[in-house]
Every structure is written in C-alpha cells, then in structure tokens.
Amino acid sequence: MRININRIPKSTAIKHTSSQKNLIKLKHTSYGSDLWISWGIVEQANSENNTIDVRLEQRGWILRKVPVRSLEWAGSNIDRGFGERDLPPKDSKVLLVFPDGIVDNAFALCSVLLTTADTGVKLKQELLVVGKEREYLKILEDGWKITRDKDTGDFTIESPEVTDKIIINLDRTNKKVKVSVGNIDLEITNAQVNIAGSTKSLVTHAELDSALQGLITALNNHLHTGVTTGAGSSGPPAAPMSLDISASEAQKAKTS
Numbered sequence: 001m002r003i004n005i006n007r008i009p010k011s012t013a014i015k016h017t018s019s020q021k022n023l024i025k026l027k028h029t030s031y032g033s034d035l036w037i038s039w040g041i042v043e044q045a046n047s048e049n050n051t052i053d054v055r056l057e058q059r060g061w062i063l064r065k066v067p068v069r070s071l072e073w074a075g076s077n078i079d080r081g082f083g084e085r086d087l088p089p090k091d092s093k094v095l096l097v098f099p100d101g102i103v104d105n106a107f108a109l110c111s112v113l114l115t116t117a118d119t120g121v122k123l124k125q126e127l128l129v130v131g132k133e134r135e136y137l138k139i140l141e142d143g144w145k146i147t148r149d150k151d152t153g154d155f156t157i158e159s160p161e162v163t164d165k166i167i168i169n170l171d172r173t174n175k176k177v178k179v180s181v182g183n184i185d186l187e188i189t190n191a192q193v194n195i196a197g198s199t200k201s202l203v204t205h206a207e208l209d210s211a212l213q214g215l216i217t218a219l220n221n222h223l224h225t226g227v228t229t230g231a232g233s234s235g236p237p238a239a240p241m242s243l244d245i246s247a248s249e250a251q252k253a254k255t256s
Helices: 117-123 205-221
Strands: 012-014 037-046 051-056 061-067 093-097 107-111 135-139 145-149 155-158 166-171 176-181 184-189 193-195 200-203 249-255
Touching: 037 061, 051 093, 061 107, 200 205
Parallel strands: 012 061, 193 249
Antiparallel strands: 037 051, 037 093, 051 061, 093 107, 135 145, 145 155, 155 166, 166 176, 176 184, 184 193, 200 249
C-alpha cells in the first residue's frame, strides 16, 4: 500500500457550531468538487453530547463537537432516552461524512484498522492476521475480546487478565455453555450442569434428609434377637437396617 505524506499546514480551529460558517462547503478536493467525506484524527471526545473534536490533517482544520453515529436506533419514549454512546479514543482515525457538503452537517461514521506505525504493529498481534476471514473479532479498549465463528456460530467473550481470566464460551455446535474464572469452570449442556468438574455426583437436601431420617427411625425402633441377661452379646437386629440415599443424587448436576 502506497502512502503519500504531505506537510500539514498549521491547524486552524473552526467551531463546528458556528452560525457564520455553517454553510461553508469543503471544496477543491482531488476530484475538483465538494468534499462529502474525509478522514480525520480524533483530538478529544466529549461524552456530554456524544461528539468529538477531530483534525483534518490535509486541510489543517480542527472541527469541534462533531456528532458520532449511534449503531442503535436513537430516540426517546415515555420513560427514557435510548441509543448508543461509543466514542472513539484520542488519535484514532475516523471517517467523516458531510451531508450536502456542509460543515455543520458533519458526523463521524466509522473507524479503520491502521496497518502502519506502532498501531499497525499492535493490530497485527490479533486483528490483522492471515486465515481469519470467517471470524468476527472485536477487541475493546480495556482489553475485553469478543470472538464469533461465522460458520458455526460459536461465541466467546474473554477478559484481558493473564491470571484468573474470565471466559464465557457459547458452543453452538455441541449445545454447551461454559463459564470459566481462573481454573474454576461452570458448564451447562442439554443434559446436565457441571460445577468445577464432572466426576462426582451432587446430592439434594430433601432427599438425603429423608433417607437419614428413615435410618434414625429404624435405629430408634429396632429389636435384637437372642437377648440374654448377664455377660455376652445379643444377636443381630430382628430386621437388619440399611441406608439407601440413591434418591438424593442430583440427576443433572456434577462436580469433582
């Protein structure tokens, strides 16, 4: 990719909301007509009005309070306002659109993955790699990573920590959901729930309590055969006792 580098003139601040300049058209582009779109570099984000101050390097302009698009429908109902606020970070490259070629109509539409300089090197660690054409990957500014396989529908959310990493995996292929925090896993399938493993059965309180209460009742009421006075021992109980707790086994939960 060939990159043309031009000297940037001294920046001139232009107030985006200026009533004196709201009809200025961006003319004299490389096409010889109005400039309807342009790349810019973010100088500052403003959450109070979901705007950015952005620098148009080729023109040496700074546009202030340029609205940023919402990927969710924006509006309000009887209870609340709704939409999306997702402001780009400082120094990110954004595409500006100028409806009707008017500065005051400008808004930031999207960003682009840079392939050069230090940012390009970092993006090539995970985002700009070979063989991932069928993978959706989103890495947020704080390091959270969202991955989706476009063929299988498998979906993963992963935290940035090296230790005690949080991973949520939605395995559509095997009909399984797995949540991991460090080395502790919770796995849900269409057959059972596994908590930190699947080699041991869990029990349910009511059924186990019922079995144990039955044993206590048997102990309180049992009789021995061959009872004699004096030294010696009695025979076994007339009705031998047993304890069956199989009914307390949780059928759809396992652990280890």
